[in-house]
Amino acid sequence: MTESFKKAVEEVKVLKQRPNYDEIGVLYGLYKQATVGDINIECPGIFDLAGRGKWNAWDKKKGLGKDEAMTAYVEVVEKLKAKYGI
Template sequence: MNESFERAVEEVKVLHQRPGYGVLADLYGLYKQATVGDVNIDRPGMFDLAGRGKWDGWHAKKGLSKEEAMIAYIDLVEDLKKEYGFTKTE
């Protein structure tokens, strides 16, 4: 599982198009949930829009196990590869 997750982390970096902010928040949230677990920091202040978006994406995944988050991340990256195309990194 970890090998597939690590491959997905690399593949998302070479998509032919950048996903929208909602998808990026989902990716970030799933990544943090898979690698750290439940959100463990305070929500950034109102002037840190990017930080708040990332925090919200991570907080939305609260309660998922690390394994569930990895599977969801891999599945999302596979969907993005089909939608946007990607450059193989191997």
């Protein structure tokens, strides 16, 4: 893991305002892709809405390399810092 990625992971936790649902989904998908790689679990059942949302966010990043995902995560966090403050 790169230092900039580790820093971004910590910075997103202290934003002045919580990102919206879509932004959180993007962050989650990029984080899982960067730390685990391609999705390796089955899609949760239809009644597990939160689990399904996370699964879909991660599945959208399938095929993205770990380094690319880390870079994209850092870029998203920088935009969120500008939008919400830190």
